[in-house]
Amino acid sequence: MSDDYPLVKNKFMVISRSKPISEQVNIILRDRICDADYAPGERMPSESALSVEFGVSRATIRTVLAKLAVEGLILRKQGNGTFVNERIEEINTHLGGLWEFAQLIERSGFEVSIEPRAIEIVSATKEEARVLAINQGDELLFLKRLFFADEQPVILAKNLIPISFLEVPMKMIDGSLRIREIMKRYFDQKISFVTVGISSAIAENSTKKLAVEKNAHLLNLSMRFYSEKNEPLAIGDNYLNDKLIMPRFVQTWH
Amino acid sequence: MSDDYPLVKNKFMVISRSKPISEQVNIILRDRICDADYAPGERMPSESALSVEFGVSRATIRTVLAKLAVEGLILRKQGNGTFVNERIEEINTHLGGLWEFAQLIERSGFEVSIEPRAIEIVSATKEEARVLAINQGDELLFLKRLFFADEQPVILAKNLIPISFLEVPMKMIDGSLRIREIMKRYFDQKISFVTVGISSAIAENSTKKLAVEKNAHLLNLSMRFYSEKNEPLAIGDNYLNDKLIMPRFVQTWH
DNA sequence: GAGTGGTCTAGACCACGCT
DNA sequence: GCGTGGTCTAGACCACTCA
Numbered sequence: 001m002s003d004d005y006p007l008v009k010n011k012f013m014v015i016s017r018s019k020p021i022s023e024q025v026n027i028i029l030r031d032r033i034c035d036a037d038y039a040p041g042e043r044m045p046s047e048s049a050l051s052v053e054f055g056v057s058r059a060t061i062r063t064v065l066a067k068l069a070v071e072g073l074i075l076r077k078q079g080n081g082t083f084v085n086e087r088i089e090e091i092n093t094h095l096g097g098l099w100e101f102a103q104l105i106e107r108s109g110f111e112v113s114i115e116p117r118a119i120e121i122v123s124a125t126k127e128e129a130r131v132l133a134i135n136q137g138d139e140l141l142f143l144k145r146l147f148f149a150d151e152q153p154v155i156l157a158k159n160l161i162p163i164s165f166l167e168v169p170m171k172m173i174d175g176s177l178r179i180r181e182i183m184k185r186y187f188d189q190k191i192s193f194v195t196v197g198i199s200s201a202i203a204e205n206s207t208k209k210l211a212v213e214k215n216a217h218l219l220n221l222s223m224r225f226y227s228e229k230n231e232p233l234a235i236g237d238n239y240l241n242d243k244l245i246m247p248r249f250v251q252t253w254h
Numbered sequence: 255m256s257d258d259y260p261l262v263k264n265k266f267m268v269i270s271r272s273k274p275i276s277e278q279v280n281i282i283l284r285d286r287i288c289d290a291d292y293a294p295g296e297r298m299p300s301e302s303a304l305s306v307e308f309g310v311s312r313a314t315i316r317t318v319l320a321k322l323a324v325e326g327l328i329l330r331k332q333g334n335g336t337f338v339n340e341r342i343e344e345i346n347t348h349l350g351g352l353w354e355f356a357q358l359i360e361r362s363g364f365e366v367s368i369e370p371r372a373i374e375i376v377s378a379t380k381e382e383a384r385v386l387a388i389n390q391g392d393e394l395l396f397l398k399r400l401f402f403a404d405e406q407p408v409i410l411a412k413n414l415i416p417i418s419f420l421e422v423p424m425k426m427i428d429g430s431l432r433i434r435e436i437m438k439r440y441f442d443q444k445i446s447f448v449t450v451g452i453s454s455a456i457a458e459n460s461t462k463k464l465a466v467e468k469n470a471h472l473l474n475l476s477m478r479f480y481s482e483k484n485e486p487l488a489i490g491d492n493y494l495n496d497k498l499i500m501p502r503f504v505q506t507w508h
Numbered sequence: 509g510a511g512t513g514g515t516c517t518a519g520a521c522c523a524c525g526c527t
Numbered sequence: 528g529c530g531t532g533g534t535c536t537a538g539a540c541c542a543c544t545c546a
């Protein structure tokens with residue numbers, strides 16, 4: 001007999017002990033919202049009703065609903081109820097997922113594809129060396145990738161990683177993976193946190209693949225990746241064609 | 255005897271029943287971090303130690319720490335401890351506070367001032383009417399304000415609000431208040447949620463006060479404000495000189 | 509007044525990292 | 528093994544909204 005015995009049966013899936021209960025409930029409720037089982041604008045079942053349905057405590061239900069509220073999927077009203085956000089359609093990201101580029105493109109209604117454009121060795125500039133806490137001229141792995149929305153290039157993603165971390169031959173690297181997976185698989189480094197800067201930029205040579213017009217303006221997401229020990233692991237420099245893909249999300253106040 | 259009896263005495267303040275306990279603990283811990291009582295990179299007291307110190311349950315401490323973690327002030331490591339983020343200095347905002355412009359400017363190390371530039375009536379364009387669910391040509395209150403960082407204009411904030419909501423004479427409006435306060439005080443409307451779009455923009459006539467150079471690029475935050483009933487309340491159109499004020503924040507992964 | 513979400517407690521056990 | 532944070536329970540009372 002496995003540890004994976006069912007706790008509650010449900011139209012779509014079965015709650016088991018294999019993953020945290022809250023995560024499984026999260027998936028079920030998310031599905032119900034996406035499938036419009038709970039229609040946009042509609043009041044959802046109360047916390048206590050849900051805790052009875054899934055056979056879990058109200059606290060567990062609350063942690064799930066809190067996450068969905070942060071993403072903007074639901075709106076909570078004290079003394080009234082929990083409602084499905086009627087404007088889900090206008091949203092393509094949330095505050096914790098701005099850099100999930102593939103997801104951002106998909107939720108904007110396009111088909112995603114990723115094309116590695118370059119995997120090569122470069123020398124660190126002074127500024128890059130400063131940020132990565134290495135020496136100027138030290139070797140970096142330079143990873144350049146293009147994200148497409150329906151065959152149209154929309155995001156240029158550039159990453160720089162100190163070559164000293166690299167644990168496999170460069171040719172083995174699969175450039176279509178996301179950066180977290182790349183750091184883990186080929187560099188054996190776990191990203192603990194990221195700092196992100198948002199700014200605008202003018203299209204120039206390196207971004208000409210993206211911009212149709214000359215002097216077009218792009219959205220720039222400048223990221224720095226750090227380990228658990230606060231060591232710099234990598235730099236990310238990303239350009240979005242915001243005419244096609246504009247990040248849009250929901251914010252609520254307590 | 256008041257309801258406000260002290261629960262715990264502390265170097266800086268006293269915990270009482272006047273506000274939620276978690277909010278008060280939040281303020282105390284936030285202060286300790288800012289004052290470097292808990293120094294950057296240092297391990298903080300454990301959850302159980304804090305719950306003993308403040309005489310509250312561990313669950314309460316956890317809700318506080320969760321909020322601080324979302325803002326990037328602390329980093330949590332299972333099996334190890336809770337640490338003050340060593341990179342606080344590089345951060346000037348967090349994911350839930352991107353539109354607190356005054357705070358953004360202050361945390362970037364400048365002195366803030368706000369100057370109302372225009373409070374007038376305009377006619378709704380077709381697009382504005384669509385977003386606000388009114389008729390083209392309907393009257394809107396147009397509010398234009400400039401945010402300064404050390405005497406240097408850095409953010410242009412434009413708001414459009416249907417005049418039909420207005421409950422006081424236009425001249426009474428204090429243009430230096432934040433939009434939530436303005437909506438509440440003069441329009442008797444409570445903002446329940448906001449959708450925010452992030453893009454880049456080229457400086458043009460309306461933004462020439464901001465941009466030093468011609469054709470400079472700016473960061474645009476395009477907002478739509480909604481009531482609890484999902485009715486559109488206002489439009490916000492904001493331009494940041496991201497050469498001077500670049501939003502930078504921390505993101506962690508579960 | 510009835511029902512909702514918001515706050516809080518005092519336990520329990522688990523997963524993980526360190527040493 | 529021990530201490531950390533992560534998950535979860537079964538209660539309680541409060542604040543708020545709506546009929």
